[in-house]
Amino acid sequence: MIEVDNLHKTFKTKTGTIRAVDGVSFVAKDGEITGLLGPNGAGKTTTLRMLYTLMKPDQGAVRVDGIDVAVDPTGVRRRLAVLPDARGVYKRLTARENIAYFGELHGLDAAAIAQRTAKLADALDMAEILDRKTEGFSQGQRTKTAIARALVHDPRNVMLDEPTNGLDVMTTRGMRRFLGRLREEGHCVLFSSHIMQEVAALCDRIVVIAKGRVVAAGSADELRAQTGEPNLEDAFVKAIGTEEGLSA
């Protein structure tokens, strides 16, 4: 379970300070898929980066399975699988070596790594690319490798930044099935997206973010009720206040 309470983060640039995240709160429960929906630049990636302890919030708290990121960031990272916006797989290593490297960093032994690799390769339908160097992989193959690498230690909480970005239709469908399986296994899945259909099709709970703030939250039905719009797309647009930066 991931609890986020009133997060703030500002960046100083040459042109002034930018309030990237300006008071974000939500809860992502185990056995549910929670979607962070917002236009590009809404603060989704920055929020996630604070959740996986890469950035320190200026204000606010994050708890993962009850552990405060400010108190025990290492303990939090142990309970997280993270797919960052930048996939960053190692080109000169094979997919299997990429996965094994992270397994070793998580302290797993060779047998456990082999077992997890086989299981994830099956779930992600990537068995035939396991022993190829990732240089020359398609976007989808890279994403699969990065997800398998992130999940090698089988953590309860899974965070994915735009997991279907740049994937073709078939791979996207496979990815949705995979996330569904994680939910059935009782994981807490949190992902960000700027694609409305994606979020609507997958999520139990939707957190709509715009300009660094949560502007609406709840299930699809609740969002329709909150905005008084019978059409989910219109509900999103109304919540965000503009159509800019969203894709259907």
Added chain:
Amino acid sequence: MNTLVTVFRKELIDALRDRRTVVIALLLGPLLFPILFMGLGSFAAKKQSEKFEKALEIPIVGAEHAPNLVRWLEGEGVIVRPPPADTDRAVREQEHAVILSIPASFPEQWRKSEPARIELVLDSSRALESGAVVARVERLMAMYDREVGTLRLVARGVHPALASPLAVARRDLATPESKASLQVMMMPYLLILLGFMGGMHLAIDTTAGERERQSLEPLLATPVSRTAIMSGKLAATVTFALLSLVLTFVTFKLSTLFGTDSKMSFDLPTATAALTFLVVLPVVLFGSALLTMLAAFSKSYREAQSYLSLMFLIPMIPTMLLMVNPVKTQLWMLAVPFLGQNQMITKLLRGEATTAVEWSVVLGGGLLLAALFWAIAARLYHREQLAISA
């Protein structure tokens, strides 16, 4: 510790699969340097012996004023050439290293037994090209001077030894090692540079490169300590630098076996090589730590490369200073990075004795610096900006 080993192993595998890195670090450096170095040495030796042994060709202005001198010179094997139209220009443009000019007053002064004036036209700023030739001509003139002087004294019934109150002889203490001066001067610099920069490619690739390829963010999202990650990368960098250094020593050693020219040949006994390696070891450590630190500071591969290329200049500074102003080694100098190693290697190559105190200063100073750079690099790795690419 486990993390360190894991990161170290992954970085080594990663680097060894990059053919460019392997070729540059492990083949090009260790092969190119000794070949260049030895080749240059034997080329210089050849040039030098050419200057000393080739027949002298001297243009003489006013040869008709001193036919005896000209004949004597020809007797000594000098080929006398007619003078060029503009002597000064010919020397300035180094068409001739030196031109002998005999003025019209020469026969008159000679007859009166006054010192007869002759001129050597030369350009002393061209010492490198023409110095040896000028010295040979000067030596010939001095010989003629003494010969004629002796004859004059004998003709007047004076014992010629009276005119030589001193008999100066030279006892040269230079060892065969210290005589190979070009090598002794260049070798410390080359070894220090190789030790210092040998890990450059890996330092950039594992830090700035990883950042640019955006794989640092997922790596830092794992529960391992950032200091351990940095140390593992540093260990891989050090290993590569050491490997390249060891290969260089081996090729140096091999090249001395093939060196045939006795005058400039340069022997590197295995014991000296081992001690020299020990001196360079701290350079490898603080060099790799410094490069890792700088690479952690830069945003991209290219930025890191431009910083690190500047680093090539730093080890040059003490070598340059010593070339311009050779000083006697003081103990404190051994603690100064690069200068200390330079002095110590020079001592070893010259076959001089070294003390335990000197060793502890030169090694301790280097290790302390390595620890300092490591600590700064570790701090840089904890910065929030590190993982955030673009």
